[in-house]
Amino acid sequence: MNNFFLRVIIFMALWPGVGNAQILHVKSPNGKIDMALETGAKISWSVKHENTAVILPSVISLTLDKAGVLGNNAKVISTKKSSVNTVFDTPIYKKKTVIDEYNQLIVNFKGDFGLILRAYNDGVAYRFFTSKKEQIVIESEEANFNFSKDHKAFIPYVRDLRENNQYISAFEAMYDEIPLSKFVKDSLAISPLLVDLGNGKKAAIVEAELVDYPGMFLTKNNQEQHSLHGTFAHYPKAERLGGFNKMNYMVADREAFIAKTNGTRNFPWRAVIISEYDKDLLNSDMVQKLSAPSQIADVSWIKPGKVAWDWWNDWNISGVDFKAGINTETYKYYIDFASKNHIEYVVLDEGWSEETDLLKISPNINIKELISYGKQRNVGIMLWASWYAINQVLDDAFTQYSKMGIKGFKIDFLDRDDQKMVSSVYNIAKKAANYKLLIDYHGMYKPTGIQRTYPNVVNFEGVKGLENAKWTPNDDMPHYETTIPFIRMLAGPMDYTPGAMRNATKADFRPSNSMPMSQGTRSHQLGMYVVYEAPLQMMADSPTAYMKEQESTSFISKIPTTFDETFALDGKVGEYVTVARKKENKWYIGGLSNWSARTTTIDLSFLGTGKYSAELFKDGVNADKDATDYKHEIIKVTSADKLSIHMANGGGFAIIIDPEK
Secondary structure (H helix, E strand, O other), rough: OOOOHHHHHHHHHOOOHHHHHEEEEOOOOOOOEEEEEEEEOEEEEEEEEEEEEEEEEEEEEEEEEOOEOEEEEEEEEEEEEEEEEEEEEOOOOOOOOEEEEEEEEEEEEEEOOEEEEEOOOOEEEEEEEEEEEEEEEEEEEEEEOOOOOOOEEEEEEOEEEEEOEEEEOOOOOOOOOEHHHHHOOOOOOOOOOEEEEEEEEEEEEEEEEEOOOOEEEEEEEEOOEEEEEEOOOEEEEEEEEEOOHEEEEEEEEEEOOOOOEEOOOEEEEEHHHOOOOHHHHHOOOHHHOOOOOOOOOOOOOOOHHHHHHHHOOOOOOOOOOOOOOOOOHHHHHHHHHHHHHHOEEEOOOOEEEEOOOOEEEOOOHHHHHHHHHHHHHHEEEEEEEHHHHHHHHHHHHHHHHHHHOOOEEEEEOOOOHHHHHHHHHHHHHHHHHHHHOEEOOOOOOOOOHHHHHOOOOOEEOOOHHHHHHHHOOOHHHHHHHHOOOOOHHHOOOOOOOOOOOOOOOOOOOOOOOOOOOOEOOHHHHHHHHHHHOOEEEEEEHHHHHHHHHHHHHHHHHHOOOOOOOEEEEEEOOOOOEEEEEOOOOEHHHHHOOOOOOEEEEEHHHHHHOOOOOEEEEEEEEOOOOOOOOOOEEEEOOOOOHHHHHHOOOOOOEEEEEEEOO
């Protein structure tokens, strides 16, 4: 008898109410994953993958203000099993279609509530549902993730707090790679969170279809030795302006409950993605599969693309006869650059309007002139806004600026995911769709599935992006940059904002506001445009810098931001990553390395028959001393070839493979 089953038996034997207990199972289609639901005095769930204990019995429940604890002494009144194997379209994603195959168990309990359990070949998920006539108040939710051993975990602690409030933060953090037992008491972590199960297997905790409900943070469960516990922000009772530069809407007081919601509804999914190899995490569709289908019937107006961005480069252009800054002349320069390089959008970041009144435009900016100028050159204009500012005038702003021809909004400083903020995020996305506006939730908010439901939401931050290189010189960015594709990107696209043209070795890097640089090589930056998922992908450096490096710029401009197919080629969390993506008849391959140099081999057997031309950017032979050193070459390849590519310290590569005519 293996240890997993022994723990289950002991758990059940010691649990009060065991006489009424039942153990229900649902297995993955390939039979490798077994998800169990145990009922009795408490409800718990557990998961194993073959002979590996993933989740030991872990208590789950919902506590309502009037109905008590949904989970205590629960009585099963019916169960229903089903199997699903279908395909759905994903027009604005890393692949055209997603295979949705799972086995499902629905359990109805006395008291008008139940659970839905799903077992996929790459993970499991559960969610509560209620069938009550009246509105309900959720005082708390119990979500536990008990592990069998003191596994190593990748912990993204909540940092960069606003006014020392744990539930108001930037949703971006490096990973503390520590045993579960070392999780700092009373600290919070952000999902996705990755646990190393040993023998190459990993388990990632995620949530999905977060609708009208607060997001889940993770903290140490002090009742179990190697356990994580969900915790949730309580509903805002009183709010005020504050936080960073008075741009946050701070919660001054909170209610005694986490959510007040409809009595008949499904609650968010709690999911664990399970991988046998690290590379499997690079092509997960779990959050997409668990989220509601698109609510936008016609998505033809949603145009992904790249964006010339002003803030990271501090509006720093040179060789012109006007003072660069937040003014019409500067943005015309950005538009000219974007047009010349087939870049779809220019974003006007902070400063184009009053920060708390979006209807008051800066006298230095002529929005209508810029929209007209951009339209003549096939470049769309997007506008930055803080969440507080846009929420004050949402209908007026969307009406006014969509009529002018604005293509969308980059919304910043949300910094919360309590129920009120989550509801606002959906409301903004829905209204924006009505006005045919794109939304980039740049402002510190992680994706949980809304990107499928409202595909006009084309990006999210919730990642410690390149902008942090301007002020955190001690952060190991190449290590982080080879970690987030396996963890943060499980949740969805990320507004990392790559594209630095000033690249530095570990020894030479230094922070700079107006002349910012990146850690690692030029080819490392180019590789991000393939590896990182972002339907709306920023180009962070200045037009002047890009025009000085036209060879790199022209290559970046050829890389799409959505794809038809994705293949995870190889990778190891925190060390290196290689990904291949296909768009129409062309292939795009990207690779990144941490500060260790390495050689990787790419098997091109995924190519079709025939001959191909491969345009390759890779680290130059002197990139270990000069991170801007690269080699650009065009070679002939076929599906029988294997490419050996050396990546320097902090290196990378990018390839475009095109069938020969």
